[in-house]
Amino acid sequence: MNMIKTLMAASILSMIAFGASAATLTATGDTLDSTExxxxxxxxxxxxxxxxxxxxRVGNIVTMSAETK
Structure with a gap:
């Protein structure tokens, strides 16, 4: 029982740490430079x-995604 609680706590803490360290950003614009x-x-x-x-992605507009560190 104690082992299960320890594993659950470690799992929750690792998810919180991962969520705080990375974010996905998206943007659109007319050129690659302006979108970046x-x-x-x-x-x-x-x-x-x-x-x-x-x-x-470049078409009529530029759509860009990025991951933060």
Whole structure:
């Protein structure tokens, strides 16, 4: 019983730590540069140290996603 409680507590704490360390950001814009600037501003606003662009789609508009670190 004590082992189950310990495992549950460790699982919950690891989920909380993971959720606090990464966020997904999305933005749209007219150019790659302007869209990345929006991503950078959003990352700065939430206090992220850095971000990695995970996808970018260019059509009539640019859609970009990023993960913060």
């Amino acid at each position: 600037a929006v991503i950078a501003a959003k990352a700065k606003a939430i206090g992220a140290e850095s971000y990695t662009i995970t996808s970018a």
